[in-house]
Amino acid sequence: MKVRLLTGLLSLLMPALVLAGEYNLTVDRVEIDTGDFVKEGIGYNGKSPGPVLRFKEGEDVRINVTNNLDEATSIHWHGLILPFEQDGVPGISFPGIQPGETFTYEFPITQAGTYWFHSHSGFQEPDGAFGAIVIEPEGREPFRYDREYVIQLTDKHPHSGDRIMRNLKMMPDYYNRQQQTVGEFFSDASSNGLMDTIKDRMAWGDMRMMKADVEDVQGFTGMINGKGPAQNWTGLFEPGERVRLRFINSSAMTYFDVRIPGLDMTVIQADGNNVQPVNVDEFRIGVAETYDVIVHPRDEQAYTIFAESMGRSGFARATLAPEEGMEAPIPPMRDPARLTMADMAGMPGMDHGDMDHGDMAASEDMDHSSMENMDDSKMKDMDHGSMDGMDHSKMGGDDGQPSDPFYAKGSGIMPVAANDGKFLSYADLKAQKPLYEEREPTREIELRLTGNMERYTWSINGVKYEDADPIRLQYGERVRFKFVNETMMTHPMHLHGMWSILDVGAGKWNPIKHTVSVQPGTTVYMETEVDAPGQWAFHCHLSYHAAAGMFRKVIVEGGPDSTQAKTDVAIEEGGDA
Amino acid sequence: MNASKFLVIAAVMSMPAATFAAGADGHGHGMASGEPGKASQASRTINVEMYDNYYEPEMIDVEPGETVRFVVENKGNLVHEFNIGTPGMHDAHQKEMKMMVEHGVIQGGQIHHDMMDMDMGNGHSMKHDDPNSVLLEPGESQEVVWTFSDKGNVEFACNVPGHYQAGMYGEINFK
Numbered sequence: 001m002k003v004r005l006l007t008g009l010l011s012l013l014m015p016a017l018v019l020a021g022e023y024n025l026t027v028d029r030v031e032i033d034t035g036d037f038v039k040e041g042i043g044y045n046g047k048s049p050g051p052v053l054r055f056k057e058g059e060d061v062r063i064n065v066t067n068n069l070d071e072a073t074s075i076h077w078h079g080l081i082l083p084f085e086q087d088g089v090p091g092i093s094f095p096g097i098q099p100g101e102t103f104t105y106e107f108p109i110t111q112a113g114t115y116w117f118h119s120h121s122g123f124q125e126p127d128g129a130f131g132a133i134v135i136e137p138e139g140r141e142p143f144r145y146d147r148e149y150v151i152q153l154t155d156k157h158p159h160s161g162d163r164i165m166r167n168l169k170m171m172p173d174y175y176n177r178q179q180q181t182v183g184e185f186f187s188d189a190s191s192n193g194l195m196d197t198i199k200d201r202m203a204w205g206d207m208r209m210m211k212a213d214v215e216d217v218q219g220f221t222g223m224i225n226g227k228g229p230a231q232n233w234t235g236l237f238e239p240g241e242r243v244r245l246r247f248i249n250s251s252a253m254t255y256f257d258v259r260i261p262g263l264d265m266t267v268i269q270a271d272g273n274n275v276q277p278v279n280v281d282e283f284r285i286g287v288a289e290t291y292d293v294i295v296h297p298r299d300e301q302a303y304t305i306f307a308e309s310m311g312r313s314g315f316a317r318a319t320l321a322p323e324e325g326m327e328a329p330i331p332p333m334r335d336p337a338r339l340t341m342a343d344m345a346g347m348p349g350m351d352h353g354d355m356d357h358g359d360m361a362a363s364e365d366m367d368h369s370s371m372e373n374m375d376d377s378k379m380k381d382m383d384h385g386s387m388d389g390m391d392h393s394k395m396g397g398d399d400g401q402p403s404d405p406f407y408a409k410g411s412g413i414m415p416v417a418a419n420d421g422k423f424l425s426y427a428d429l430k431a432q433k434p435l436y437e438e439r440e441p442t443r444e445i446e447l448r449l450t451g452n453m454e455r456y457t458w459s460i461n462g463v464k465y466e467d468a469d470p471i472r473l474q475y476g477e478r479v480r481f482k483f484v485n486e487t488m489m490t491h492p493m494h495l496h497g498m499w500s501i502l503d504v505g506a507g508k509w510n511p512i513k514h515t516v517s518v519q520p521g522t523t524v525y526m527e528t529e530v531d532a533p534g535q536w537a538f539h540c541h542l543s544y545h546a547a548a549g550m551f552r553k554v555i556v557e558g559g560p561d562s563t564q565a566k567t568d569v570a571i572e573e574g575g576d577a
Numbered sequence: 578m579n580a581s582k583f584l585v586i587a588a589v590m591s592m593p594a595a596t597f598a599a600g601a602d603g604h605g606h607g608m609a610s611g612e613p614g615k616a617s618q619a620s621r622t623i624n625v626e627m628y629d630n631y632y633e634p635e636m637i638d639v640e641p642g643e644t645v646r647f648v649v650e651n652k653g654n655l656v657h658e659f660n661i662g663t664p665g666m667h668d669a670h671q672k673e674m675k676m677m678v679e680h681g682v683i684q685g686g687q688i689h690h691d692m693m694d695m696d697m698g699n700g701h702s703m704k705h706d707d708p709n710s711v712l713l714e715p716g717e718s719q720e721v722v723w724t725f726s727d728k729g730n731v732e733f734a735c736n737v738p739g740h741y742q743a744g745m746y747g748e749i750n751f752k
Contacts, residue, residue, distance in 0.1 A: 142631055144744025242744065266742035276655065276685075277630065277739025294743055430685070432629055433654065509685055 019059040025050065026066045027073045027097075027119075032128055034221040035228030037158045041128030042069065042119070049226055049250065050117075050131030052150050057112045057138040063105040065097060072096040072121055075105070076496070077133065078288060079115040079272050079514040082107040084534025087496055089120045092537050092553055096121060112137035113272030114246040114290045116152070123161020126252035126543045130154070134246065135272075142432065143268055145294055148244035149235040153285070153307055153316050155220040155254035156228075164217060165544055172456040175217045214337050214413055215311035216489065217253045217544065222307060222316030229317040232327065237320055239300050244268075246292050249285040252543040255310035255490060255517075257284050257415055258291075260303050260320070261331060265293040267424055271513040274432035281421030284310065286492040286517040288541040291424075295320070302326035310413060310490070312336040334418065339488055342410035345521035346486045405505075408521030413490070426502060426517075430509040436501065436529050438508040441480035445471065449518060449540070449550065451487045457548055458487075458540065464549025471538065473530045475558035480527045483518045491545065492517045495554070497536040501527040515541055533559030609663050610731045610749075613708035614644035614724035622646045627713065629653035630735065630745040637733070638750045644724040651713040656683050657745070658735045660710035661723055667734045667741060674736045677705070683737060686715050725749070 030043035044050025055061055067073045074096050076088035086107040090096035097103040112135045119129035132150045157164060167174040227233035237243050245265075249256060259265075259282040267278045269292035277294075285291055285307075297303055302321035309315060312333050319327055404425045407414040417423040451458040460468070473479055481500075483493060492515045493500075499512040503525040510527075518524045539551035620640075625647055626633045639645060649659040660670065677683050682692045693704050705712045711719040725731070728751040735745040 140631075142629055142743075144631065144635070144746070264742070266739050268739075268743050277743035279739050279742055296742065506685075 019056055021055065021059050021061050023053060023061060023063045024066070025063060025075070026068055027075075027129065028068045030128065032156060032226075033228075033231075034156050034223060035230040036221045039156075039158055039160075041156075042073075042124045043128050044131050047226065048128030048130070049152050049154070050129075052132040052134055053117065055109045055133065055135045057109055057135055059109045061105070061107060061109060064102055065105065066102040067097045067099055070099050072098055073119055073124060073129070074121045075117050076120040077105075077107075077115070077117050078494075079113075079290070080107070080133070081110055081497070081499075081532065084497055084532065084536060087536065089496065089537045092535055109135055111135060111272065113269055113274070114150070114248060114292050115272050116248045116250055116288075116290070118250065120537070123165065123252075123543060123547070125250075126157070126161040126164070128154075128156075130250045132246070132248055142274060143244070143294060144242060145244040146241035147237065148246065150225065150246045150248065151235075151305065151318065152225050152248045152250055153254075153256055154223050154249075155217075155251040155309070155314070156223050157217065157220040157252070161252070161543065165547055168216065168456045168544055168548075172216065172453050175219055176215075214339060214489075215254065215309060215313055218311070218313035220254065220309075220314050222254070222256070222309065222314050224305065224307070224316045224318040227318065229315065229330070233318040234324055234326075235318070235320050236324065237297055237322060239322060240296075240298055242294055242296050243320065244292060244294050245305075246290065247285055248290045249287055251287050253287065254314070255284055255286050256307040256316065257282060257310060258305070258307045259418055260295060260305050261328070261419075262301075262303050263295045263297055263320075265295055267428075268292050268294055270429050270511060271515060273435070273512050275511055276430045276432050276509070278424060278428045279422065280417075280424045280428075281419050282415070282417040283424035284415050286490070286515060286541075288492050288494055288515040289513075289517070302328040304328040304330055306331055308333050310337065310415075331418065337413045339520065340410055340412040342408040343412060343488055343520035345408055346484060346523075347488065347521075406517075406522060406524065407519045411519065411521065413519070427504050429502070429504055429511040429513075430506050431511045434508050434510075435499065435512055439478060441527050442474075442477040444480040444482055446482045446484065447493075448484045448486050449491050449493075451489070451545075451548075451550070453487075456544075458545040458550035459548075460550055460552055465539075465551040465553075466549065468552060470535070470553040470555045473528075473554060473556050475530055475533055475556050477530045478527055479530060480525060483516070483524045483526070485518045485520055485522055485524075488520045489542075489545075490517055490519050491550065492541040493539070494541045495528065495536065495538045497532045497534070497554075497556075498528050498530060501529070503527065530556055532556060609726065609729055610661050610666070610709065611723055611725040614646075614722040616646055616720070616722050618644040618724070619646035619722055620644060622648055625649045625659060625733070627651045627653055627657040627659065627735065627745075629655050630657070630740045630743050632659075632733065632735075632745065632747045635747040636750060637747060638752055639725050641727045641751050642725065644722065647721045647723065648718065649711055649713065649721060650718040651715050654686050654715050656686060656688055656712065656714055656737060657740065658710055658712045658737055659721060659733055660736055661721065661731065661733050661749070662709060663730055664732060667732065667736055667746075671736045671738065671741060675738045678738050683712075688712060688714050725751070727751075 025044045028043055028046050030041055030048050032039050032041040032048050041048050065075055074088045074090050084093050086105050087093040115133040117131050117133055118125040132152050221228045225233045265280050267280055271290055283291055300322050302319050305318040307316040315333055317330055404414055406426045415423045448461050450462045494515045500516050501510050501512050502516055504510055516526050533556050536554045538554045539546045620643055623645055651657050682689050711721055731749040733747050734741050
């Protein structure tokens with residue numbers, strides 16, 4: 001697949017060896033077999049997922065991408081820092097790759113870690129057009145492990161991406177199979193009282209939403225490295241070895257809660273960047289995120305890697321075992337999560353009078369004037385709390401339940417470990433080696449995440465992509481983004497080209513990510529050092545939300561003159577994102 | 578600190594093995610890894626550098642019964658420990674270190690020594706002063722003089738939460 005060219009003559013003269021790797025990818029129609037169904041999809045080099053591309057930090061890569069489809073395509077290198085013309089977003093970075101055409105990407109590899117690549121054209125990515133990227137660092141890894149595996153998750157649906165989008169537009173609850181039943185009504189009525197239950201249902205009816213809207217596309221088969229649960233992808237180990245698992249969530253729409261019963265996991269990297277190690281029993285991986293963990297299986301037995309979807313409508317499963325064919329029990333899925341009124345707290349225009357009932361976290365949370373306070377108090381908590389070195393996710397809430405500052409208080413989707421142990425929170429993520437000096441942001445930009453579930457429109461500040469002006473940033477500034485989630489869904493926000501410095505209240509140790517999940521009813525801050533000229537995409541990474549309009553173009557003004565000229569060319573050639 | 582937090586502390590404090598020493602004693606293992614030595618008896622000095630989060634070197638050869646003077650320097654940006662013990666001793670000590678982090682005694686690159694003296698009840702404190710280990714802030718350097726016992730499963734390790742699991746340990750090989 002790849003030919004490594006050593007630039008021999010020069011390297012004899014230069015102190016540092018310059019590596020140049022050449023890689024070839026074809027974009028193909030492929031067959032995808034989940035074990036539950038077989039469908040046609042899109043893959044790379046004849047398979048979905050495509051190959052694991054292994055690069056070395058400091059290498060210059062040339063990647064020849066040949067489009068064997070009868071439609072245009074593109075490849076975006078998710079999380080890689082590179083010149084914007086190489087970023088692979090049609091209409092923003094370049095015109096796309098036409099049928100039959102070979103496009104050559106060329107860029108330097110300036111980072112290390114676990115990343116992935118995927119098509120940024122239409123719904124090719126949900127249809128299977130993705131693969132993994134593993135970059136070896138220039139120096140040694142600051143870890144010890146004996147072997148490693150990529151664990152690439154996806155939510156394969158029997159319908160094509162185009163068909164799913166059409167159905168959602170026609171009927172937004174088309175794929176929502178967990179709507180509450182009459183039986184559930186009566187059981188709620190007996191435990192909560194009939195009037196409260198009726199009020200609850202009426203309040204939700206007024207909002208044109210359902211409590212079960214944790215996942216708006218259900219009916220998928222969870223897959224790991226191209227294998228469904230019955231096909232059971234298996235990674236081998238020798239008892240006593242330490243194994244690094246590189247989790248990548250390449251799903252179109254699905255968040256997964258991941259655990260390996262019988263093994264502790266130590267999280268060492270998030271979104272390709274090393275973090276101060278955290279021991280956990282379970283973690284939630286958002287769409288497009290990556291987490292690297294180290295596990296240490298000591299016994300001669302199999303272990304199940306179990307990834308339940310956040311809404312519990314499906315799961316992915318794989319196995320770590322000393323020998324092929326060994327299996328461990330598959331745990332049952334836990335009860336589906338139900339959104340609560342706390343998850344709605346960010347939604348404007350709600351009728352407060354109807355919402356004063358028992359299962360709300362606190363009725364004053366619904367009052368808009370005190371919502372400001374809610375955010376403030378949360379941020380205060382985060383600043384001071386984390387400074388004191390407290391472990392937030394273990395800290396009891398008022399009722400002794402664990403709480404996570406990145407979920408609304410009383411949220412129905414706040415994760416809890418299956419074994420009541422430690423569940424990773426964003427608040428636990430601290431940079432191992434901060435990339436940027438800490439400094440005051442030059443300004444704040446508020447981005448309200450908005451949507452109308454009834455028409456399946458998703459937007460930012462109430463405006464969808466087609467109608468929106470680009471966000472203009474100045475080269476050299478540090479911008480603080482304030483995400484306010486006014487919807488009842490979780491949105492994984494992905495800024496291309498520049499790092500998202502997630503504010504977890506840890507000051508200079510705040511981690512850098514490429515994808516930041518914003519939970520319903522919460523406000524999350526991130527900062528960006530505007531250090532990459534050109535124009536970039538910035539969007540929700542849920543495929544159908546991005547397509548529906550929760551998407552912006554970001555233009556970085558200034559910087560070296562040469563990039564400004566290139567930007568103008570890219571704009572003229574245009575295309576769809 | 579709220580009430581439930583306090584209960585957790587109280588529960589841990591009432592456990593028989595909850596010493597806040599460095600795990601070398603109090604766990605019924607005796608000194609499986611050896612015992613404190615005198616610098617005058619040391620046959621040689623080994624320099625150990627601590628980085629985020631690994632050691633250099635990661636493997637040290639010793640003779641059974643040998644006394645070694647370790648000069649340990651923290652060249653990273655985070656707090657690290659150098660602790661000689663068996664895997665079981667490290668495992669027990671990790672629970673103590675976890676509590677120290679949860680109570681803010683260790684934060685990133687800082688050790689709050691004043692908090693270590695805090696009375697945790699039952700005469701316990703979070704002092705970290707056992708002879709088989711040193712706990713260092715970035716830039717600090719200290720010595721450990723250790724007489725190794727006969728052969729055994731001995732590692733040097735950093736028990737700051739997550740560090741050992743991520744790979745901050747090294748093997749002692751008996752010749």
